[in-house]
Amino acid sequence: MTHWYVITGGPSSGKTTTVDLLRQRGYRTTIEESRHYIDLQRLGGRSVEEIRSRQAEFQQNVLALQLAQEADLDPEEVVFLDRAVPDSLAYYRLLGLEPDGALLEALAHVPYRKAFVMDLLPLHADYARTEDAAAQRRVHDLLLEVYLSLPIPVVRVPVVPPPERVDFILRRL
Numbered sequence: 194m195t196h197w198y199v200i201t202g203g204p205s206s207g208k209t210t211t212v213d214l215l216r217q218r219g220y221r222t223t224i225e226e227s228r229h230y231i232d233l234q235r236l237g238g239r240s241v242e243e244i245r246s247r248q249a250e251f252q253q254n255v256l257a258l259q260l261a262q263e264a265d266l267d268p269e270e271v272v273f274l275d276r277a278v279p280d281s282l283a284y285y286r287l288l289g290l291e292p293d294g295a296l297l298e299a300l301a302h303v304p305y306r307k308a309f310v311m312d313l314l315p316l317h318a319d320y321a322r323t324e325d326a327a328a329q330r331r332v333h334d335l336l337l338e339v340y341l342s343l344p345i346p347v348v349r350v351p352v353v354p355p356p357e358r359v360d361f362i363l364r365r366l
Contacts, residue, residue, distance in 0.1 A: 195268035195304040198366065199277040201340065202311030203333030204324045207355060211311065212275040214359045223266070225275040226258040227251075248288050256281045256296055268304065271366075277305060279343060283335035287328075300343070307346045309362050310337055314352060 200208050200215075209225060216222040230251070234244045244251060259278055266272050278299045285292050292300075316329050324332065340347045348365050350358055 195266070195306060196271045197263075197266065197268070197274055197277075197305050198272070198362075199274045199279075199305050199308040199340075199345075200311065200362075201276055201280055201308060201336055202350075203313050203329045203336065205315070205317045205329060206311035206313050206333065207352075207358065208275055208311055210355050211350075211358050211362070212273055214355055215273045215362075218359065221270055221272045223262055223272065223274045226262060227255045227276070230255050230258055249290055252281060252284055252288065252290060253293065255284075256293075256299075260295065260299060263304075274305075277308070279303065279308075279339045279345075280336060283332060283339045286335050286339075287332055303343050303345055305345050307348060307366070308340045309348050309350050309365075310340060311350045311358070312352045 200212050202208055209228075212222045231241060231244055235241065256278070259276070259281065263274070263278065278296070281296055282292060282300060284290075285296065310333075313329060313333055316324070316326050337347070337349075348362075350361055353361065
């Protein structure tokens with residue numbers, strides 16, 4: 194068991210805003226690896242459409258980045274993760290992809306202390322998001338399904354102003 198807390202939820206649920214506020218309050222945080230991967234690929238000249246068109250490759254590369262990021266974390270340090278390995282399983286299911294060995298192995302040893310699932314906000318489109326409102330809801334539901342199936346306590350975070358969401362989370366560590 195680590196001292197790591199997952200902040201997760203469907204697209205446009207306020208995860209990154211919450212993680213940023215936690216960092217501003219002095220907590221160690223991580224980045225969302227799927228957005229990081231998209232940004233790296235765009236720097237290499239690929240469009241979001243090109244990146245997303247090869248979903249199996251995209252999901253495998255995001256998982257590899259997530260595993261590497263988590264391998265570098267100190268299990269004794271309190272860390273808030275902007276998504277975590279179980280999120281990959283939700284996306285694999287969404288896309289009808291068969292989970293690979295790396296994902297199944299990582300899921301067999303989930304080290305997170307607790308997962309905070311952010312309730313959805315209205316969908317806000319940006320350069321990296323391709324989901325519509327129906328897909329946003331489906332991703333959110335799959336994330337809940339995955340996290341609830343694991344031996345990790347799950348707390349749903351209601352829609353309130355961002356600082357209040359952070360306070361809500363901190364009161365439930």
